Amino acid sequence: MPAILTADHITRNYGRLCAVDHVSLAVEEGEVFGLLGRNGAGKSTLIKMLTTLLPPTAGSAKIGGYDVQKQSSQVRRLAGYVPQALSADGELTGYDNLNIFAKIYDMPRSIRKQQIASSLAFMGLSEVADKLVKTYSGGMVRRLEIAQSMLHKPRILFLDEPTIGLDPVAREACATIARTL
DSSP states (O other): OOEEEEEEEEEEEETTEEEEEEEEEEEETTOOOOOOOOTTSSHHHHHHHHTTSSOOSEEEEEETTEETTTSHHHHHHHEEEEOSSOOSOTTSBHHHHHHHHHHHTTOOHHHHHHHHHHHHHHTTOGGGTTSBGGGSOHHHHHHHHHHHHHTTOOSEEEESSTTTTOOHHHHHHHHHHHHHO
16 A cells, blocks of 8 residues: 655754654554654654645655655645644634635535534534534644544544543544544
């Protein structure tokens, strides 16, 4: 089975500080891969490079055969990403947050509403879909972000500290998601 992700000596420097130092790896489609390390080890920086949010200083990486620097829009269509920090827009409803992501990912209007409803239901957020996200608990926001990252059915999903703020039931839902990819 071909690798969905390959990185070849990918590096990121911030001036003299080397945050990611020549990391090479390959992850096959369907494989669950985890990065472990202490705070400040460069895990989030590596994920940001792989999701096209931060350019590498050196080296290269591909997602689904697309270069993360030269073909970033194709990479973003294949990848879902849940950032470490909570990032959903608190001034919008949960439904509206998902609707914006559906539009960003060019989800056809004909399936958008059903896919959003399905994602909200899967993450246990149907009853609060029309409430402003700023009224959600931290765990509810995290579940909404997971729903956002899965909305376009990505081939690869990046979760940066995905269980921060999640209750045990939501953590099990995340485990279920990982098993279905």
